[in-house]
Amino acid sequence: MTEPRDLLTRMFQAAVRAAQPEHCIPAFLPTPPKGRTIVIGAGKASAAMAQAFEKHWPGPLEGVIVTRYGYAVPCERLEILEAAHPVPDEAGEHAAQRLFDQVRDLTADDLVICLISGGGSSLLPVPGAGVTLADKQAINRALLKSGATIAEMNCVRRHLSGIKGGRLAAACAPARVINLLISDVPGDQPNDIASGPTVADPSTCADALDIVRRYGIALPAGARALLESGRGETLKPGDPLLARVETHLIATPQMALEAAADVARAAGITPVLLGDRIEGEARDVGKVLAGIALQVHAHGQPVPAPCVLLSGGETTVTVRGQGRGGRNVECLLSTAIALDGASNIYALAGDTDGVDGQEEIAGALITPDTLARAWMAGMPPRAHLDDNDGHGFFERLGDSLITGPTLTNVNDFRAILIL
Incomplete structure (x- = not known):
């Protein structure tokens, strides 16, 4: 099977390509x-x-x-x-x-x-x-x-x-x-x-x-x-x-999600489109998405693994800390914390324009060992979330998603892969 990070990246690329x-x-x-x-x-x-x-x-x-x-x-x-x-x-x-x-x-x-x-x-x-x-x-x-x-x-x-x-x-x-x-x-x-x-x-x-x-x-x-x-x-x-x-x-965002779904099907993964207009505080959305992923992982609902949960929309961040943002990495860090190292769950979140917040970084990826690697590096995940510092967190782990200008923009793209 395709390496999970590579598959997630190819789905993101397909979403961006559909909006060119x-x-x-x-x-x-x-x-x-x-x-x-x-x-x-x-x-x-x-x-x-x-x-x-x-x-x-x-x-x-x-x-x-x-x-x-x-x-x-x-x-x-x-x-x-x-x-x-x-x-x-x-x-x-x-x-x-x-x-x-x-x-x-x-x-x-x-x-x-x-x-x-x-x-x-x-x-x-x-x-x-x-x-x-x-x-x-x-x-x-x-x-x-x-x-x-x-x-x-x-x-x-x-x-x-x-x-x-x-x-x-x-x-x-x-x-x-x-x-x-x-x-x-x-x-x-x-x-x-x-x-x-x-x-x-x-x-x-x-x-x-x-x-x-x-x-x-x-x-x-x-x-x-x-x-x-x-x-x-x-x-x-x-x-x-x-x-x-x-x-x-x-x-539109829906067209981008459908293009990503085609990549998943070609890899033998069932795509589940959760919606193209998901809004709310990024950290709250991250928790909810993690909850759905854990339900798949534990009970095979709403579909059994292997599957990928695809969603779009535009979350928001109420800035209280001094970190670098932005909304996709905040959502993803919240997801990682809620997953708590669950096995066989990988995820990507990124902005299809290549810029998340005010950083020239599209987003990031997480793997089952993301939290363990963070603790080993002396990076308390929740402290970074509380400081609105998703970019700083993922950059230090080497998990940032950097695309450069994509020359299009159909908003946020999120994919959670459960194997």
Whole structure:
């Protein structure tokens, strides 16, 4: 049989490969318009999406794309800009303005292709009225540490923005707008992918204020005034400015899980897909996943071994320690502690964009002897978990999963292999 770590790694690679723009873009090419074709976009996968679109597009095109530092790929006719993620910077603010400039004065004969993927929220930091870039940076940092879900964070971001929540699509009117989205959010709601710059948003300023109160986020005066006055309201479903907008999901977490399941079956392992939208505190999710694995191990339920438990979604970490994060390694360390060295159970958790938290590390792997090796190295596992230091823990053990930029992003991937 294939070595367990190798099998887990191949499943992760298959999940990432299934979401590569080169495989996804061609099926969604529209008919060329009478007028101009403008390509705009933002996200960790947007440059690779632009390259794939440019390669397969039969006619002239122009446009501007913004992606994360280190995620640019060469394009011949499209300009690729880079900016910061997960905390925005001035380069992102400048790039967002370039996108607005690109869609100015369009006609009904023109076509705008919007290539949007996860990470676009921080790559398009246009502050709303009365809000500064420094305000947005501080709010973003606070949200990232708060334990808020991605949907909650993006609701706040949309209502403090001058570009999200459909505002970029409105600037394209009366041109036809086609959104090609790679989803990195549980539930695949378009308004949550990069905070929905080119789609309608049913949430409200009041919703954003409720989230801020719930998590104790300190708002600068200008940001609070924007929400309390309602001036930060987004474009709603049915808005005439969005009448010519159509949206397609070209890659999703579910597609990635199914690709990993195919690898498992080919190896004679039964895949069990637990869900593509699992959320909650990373350490709590880790405990639950370990509990399911132990049930398989002890009782052959819900399926007998050999099997692999596959799941996706986006967990959260409420930061209380001084460690390096991130959510996938926190979840995995919690799983390891709950498994307590159970035999024949191996696991991998990683972010499909190659970056877990703020580290250039996708995630990590665990084996039945992970805890024993940690104790021998003088590394109390629970102390590392309490310090939110999953990356430090797995790096010292040599069990980090490092991929480099994957140029796509369909959120977290978790696989627990029971033999």
